Amino acid sequence: xxxxxxxxFHSHVTNIGIKDSSAxxxxxxxxxxCAAAGVFTQSRFAGPSVVVSRRHVANLRAHAVVVISKNxxxxxxxxxxxxxxEVVEGVANALGCATEDVLIASTGVIGxxxxxxxxxxxLMNLPNNPHDVDALAVARGIMTTDTVxxxxxxxxxxxxxxxxxxxxxxxxxxxATLITLMFxxxxxxxxxxxxxxxxxxxxxxxxxxxxxDTSTSDTAIVMASGAAGPVDLEALESAMxxxxxxxxxxxxxxxxxxxxxxxxxxxQARDEHQAKTIAKSIVxxxxxxTAIHGADPNWGRVAMAIGKCHEFTDVSEDRVIIRFGTQEVxxxxxxxxxxxxxxxxxxxEDVRIHVSLGTGTTSATVWGCDLSDGYVRINADYxx
Amino acid sequence: xxxxxxxxFHSHVTNIGIKDSSAxxxxxxxxxxCAAAGVFTQSRFAGPSVVVSRRHVANLRAHAVVVISKNxxxxxxxxxxxxxxEVVEGVANALGCATEDVLIASTGVIGxxxxxxxxxxxLMNLPNNPHDVDALAVARGIMTTDTVxxxxxxxxxxxxxxxxxxxxxxxxxxxATLITLMFxxxxxxxxxxxxxxxxxxxxxxxxxxxxxDTSTSDTAIVMASGAAGPVDLEALESAMxxxxxxxxxxxxxxxxxxxxxxxxxxxQARDEHQAKTIAKSIVxxxxxxTAIHGADPNWGRVAMAIGKCHEFTDVSEDRVIIRFGTQEVxxxxxxxxxxxxxxxxxxxEDVRIHVSLGTGTTSATVWGCDLSDGYVRINADYxx
Numbered sequence: 001x002x003x004x005x006x007x008x009f010h011s012h013v014t015n016i017g018i019k020d021s022s023a024x025x026x027x028x029x030x031x032x033x034c035a036a037a038g039v040f041t042q043s044r045f046a047g048p049s050v051v052v053s054r055r056h057v058a059n060l061r062a063h064a065v066v067v068i069s070k071n072x073x074x075x076x077x078x079x080x081x082x083x084x085x086e087v088v089e090g091v092a093n094a095l096g097c098a099t100e101d102v103l104i105a106s107t108g109v110i111g112x113x114x115x116x117x118x119x120x121x122x123l124m125n126l127p128n129n130p131h132d133v134d135a136l137a138v139a140r141g142i143m144t145t146d147t148v149x150x151x152x153x154x155x156x157x158x159x160x161x162x163x164x165x166x167x168x169x170x171x172x173x174x175x176a177t178l179i180t181l182m183f184x185x186x187x188x189x190x191x192x193x194x195x196x197x198x199x200x201x202x203x204x205x206x207x208x209x210x211x212x213d214t215s216t217s218d219t220a221i222v223m224a225s226g227a228a229g230p231v232d233l234e235a236l237e238s239a240m241x242x243x244x245x246x247x248x249x250x251x252x253x254x255x256x257x258x259x260x261x262x263x264x265x266x267x268q269a270r271d272e273h274q275a276k277t278i279a280k281s282i283v284x285x286x287x288x289x290t291a292i293h294g295a296d297p298n299w300g301r302v303a304m305a306i307g308k309c310h311e312f313t314d315v316s317e318d319r320v321i322i323r324f325g326t327q328e329v330x331x332x333x334x335x336x337x338x339x340x341x342x343x344x345x346x347x348x349e350d351v352r353i354h355v356s357l358g359t360g361t362t363s364a365t366v367w368g369c370d371l372s373d374g375y376v377r378i379n380a381d382y383x384x
Numbered sequence: 385x386x387x388x389x390x391x392x393f394h395s396h397v398t399n400i401g402i403k404d405s406s407a408x409x410x411x412x413x414x415x416x417x418c419a420a421a422g423v424f425t426q427s428r429f430a431g432p433s434v435v436v437s438r439r440h441v442a443n444l445r446a447h448a449v450v451v452i453s454k455n456x457x458x459x460x461x462x463x464x465x466x467x468x469x470e471v472v473e474g475v476a477n478a479l480g481c482a483t484e485d486v487l488i489a490s491t492g493v494i495g496x497x498x499x500x501x502x503x504x505x506x507l508m509n510l511p512n513n514p515h516d517v518d519a520l521a522v523a524r525g526i527m528t529t530d531t532v533x534x535x536x537x538x539x540x541x542x543x544x545x546x547x548x549x550x551x552x553x554x555x556x557x558x559x560a561t562l563i564t565l566m567f568x569x570x571x572x573x574x575x576x577x578x579x580x581x582x583x584x585x586x587x588x589x590x591x592x593x594x595x596x597d598t599s600t601s602d603t604a605i606v607m608a609s610g611a612a613g614p615v616d617l618e619a620l621e622s623a624m625x626x627x628x629x630x631x632x633x634x635x636x637x638x639x640x641x642x643x644x645x646x647x648x649x650x651x652q653a654r655d656e657h658q659a660k661t662i663a664k665s666i667v668x669x670x671x672x673x674t675a676i677h678g679a680d681p682n683w684g685r686v687a688m689a690i691g692k693c694h695e696f697t698d699v700s701e702d703r704v705i706i707r708f709g710t711q712e713v714x715x716x717x718x719x720x721x722x723x724x725x726x727x728x729x730x731x732x733e734d735v736r737i738h739v740s741l742g743t744g745t746t747s748a749t750v751w752g753c754d755l756s757d758g759y760v761r762i763n764a765d766y767x768x
Contacts, residue, residue: 045688212669304597307429373760379670379674380677
């Protein structure tokens with residue numbers, strides 16, 4: 001599979017020795033300043049990359065985005081900020097653009113400085129006319145412990161939307177996401193792009209959770225080169241949604257140790273807040289996640305996860321319906337042979353839980369993954 | 385170890401065949417109606433046992449408490465309520481007391497009816513003058529998947545306080561607890577007992593979390609026989625606190641798959657809500673829990689767990705101090721040899737994380753356990 005970036009974007013992916021010999025330095029640039037937007041983590045420990053990018057994209061314009069992977073550059077005090085600024089200044093010098101037009105994202109271990117001697121050597125060696133790489137290589141360049149690169153594309157009239165994402169753990173973005181970069185050659189005003197991007201992220205990356213842990217580094221950036229000319233905005237938003245939804249599911253499916261994608265749909269809710277809160281309570285419950293890992297149709301745990309959202313006093317056991325796939329499991333009880341059939345369904349790679357609350361007409365869908373001993377093994381020995 | 389119940393209480397523990405041949409029916413009774421209080425789950429799927437006990441203890445009086453283990457009798461519709469009432473009526477008949485003076489608690493699998501033929505046989509066979517069993521046997525009688533019985537005792541003047549608890553999973557009580565039964569022979573007014581019990585539970589069982597999942601069956605009951613006469617109320621509350629704290633730590637240490645007790649203290653907080661929210665965010669983080677399981681001094685994950693509580697805009701990286709045990713790890717960075725020493729500390733059975741926020745003068749302490757592949761194995765195959 002080769003997916004080129006949209007018209008008007010150029011890319012450079014290389015190894016500068018952050019941790020090992022895999023790609024760890026990724027640069028995507030437009031041919032000049034172009035429309036851009038960003039959504040970032042709300043963590044109180046947000047890293048310098050987030051602080052700098054938030055400031056640099058505030059004018060809804062950017063020229064390039066640089067991603068350093070395998071080191072988050074978080075919780076390093078003022079030297080961390082100095083290091084981040086040195087990276088964006090080095091990139092700006094190499095491209096001959098303003099420092100304020102360079103965005104930066106970084107994920108990996110927290111509390112360690114970049115190896116700045118190697119970073120400086122990498123910045124000195126940036127080629128003037130890099131050989132462009134495809135989106136898959138960009139996706140590989142931003143990976144940390146991901147097992148597969150995550151790429152998606154969609155069309156909007158004459159324009160294309162191409163997105164990449166990374167992230168397998170420390171994932172419950174809250175009004176933000178991990179690192180996802182989206183590029184389009186559509187010509188679109190920065191304010192329109194920003195509005196559409198926020199709506200799309202809210203319905204996709206803000207609805208995924210691997211382990212309830214919100215990263216210090218979540219960054220979602222979109223850039224529009226304009227090279228393909230103007231397109232219908234609805235078609236563009238729809239293409240952006242399609243790309244973001246695909247990347248969201250790819251992230252959930254590649255969750256640390258995950259073997260299954262879990263989709264939870266809650267409908268007949270009073271409002272979106274109720275639907276999303278209860279859906280997230282289900283997809284985040286360690287007991288639901290382990291039951292699905294074991295293909296165990298233990299729907300009582302779904303009832304528990306609904307019940308523990310006790311702030312919703314209008315939710316009543318008498319009106320709730322719970323389904324695994326399309327099979328109702330509550331309130332109509334299942335016989336043993338039906339339970340065995342359900343276990344077969346749950347052995348598949350995709351498990352869907354569908355809950356109707358009976359309190360209204362709103363719905364929400366969220367995504368997550370099962371909790372396996374693999375997750376524990378991966379995370380019990382990470383830094384040392 | 386033999387710990388008798390306080391004066392004025394009698395106990396009966398037996399097997400009635402709920403699931404296997406282990407003890408599953410526990411009855412503790414006073415010699416007549418006595419002061420009592422209860423705190424219960426706030427789950428919207430609260431089981432009939434909770435509904436019945438909440439109603440029966442509303443007058444702050446009770447004669448007996450019956451516990452059926454290995455079956456929660458939750459999400460069984462109206463027959464579940466009928467079954468629960470049949471149990472308390474059967475006990476009331478055997479004791480010759482009012483049905484309203486019998487409390488009931490039940491935990492185990494959700495969505496299955498009690499085997500009522502066996503329950504009825506058990507109720508018919510209740511001995512008139514049972515041979516009393518000690519508190520350890522009571523604690524064993526209420527166990528489900530606990531690996532050890534949990535008992536604690538303390539003195540208040542001439543009176544004793546003895547408590548038992550069960551629970552290893554589906555544990556993040558919210559203004560309630562799992563099953564814990566506390567007995568004292570102090571003579572105390574029901575209203576005083578209720579007030580003291582709520583304060584004690586709030587500082588102990590409401591501060592423990594195994595896996596963020598709130599049970600449908602959480603029940604905490606205290607009964608005071610009065611047989612030892614009146615005692616100083618402060619001494620009594622202090623003894624109740626000592627018993628509840630010990631039981632809380634025993635529950636955390638016996639968390640499903642747990643190998644370590646984690647204690648998180650957050651101080652210098654703006655108020656108790658801030659201190660407890662951030663402490664729970666740390667103790668509940670799967671990434672912190674797995675790091676501690678692996679004895680990995682990855683303090684960056686603690687920073688992440690603080691940062692994700694983004695509602696506290698007064699919390700700033702510049703003022704936060706993080707310690708593992710007594711060793712500061714942030715902001716003063718540790719060298720590699722110090723990190724190795726810290727890993728040795730983390731290999732112990734007790735790991736303490738101490739965070740100072742620098743936003744005020746309030747503190748909170750919470751308890752939890754590490755996340756192991758054992759937790760996953762236990763929960764991936766439970767009902768089937």
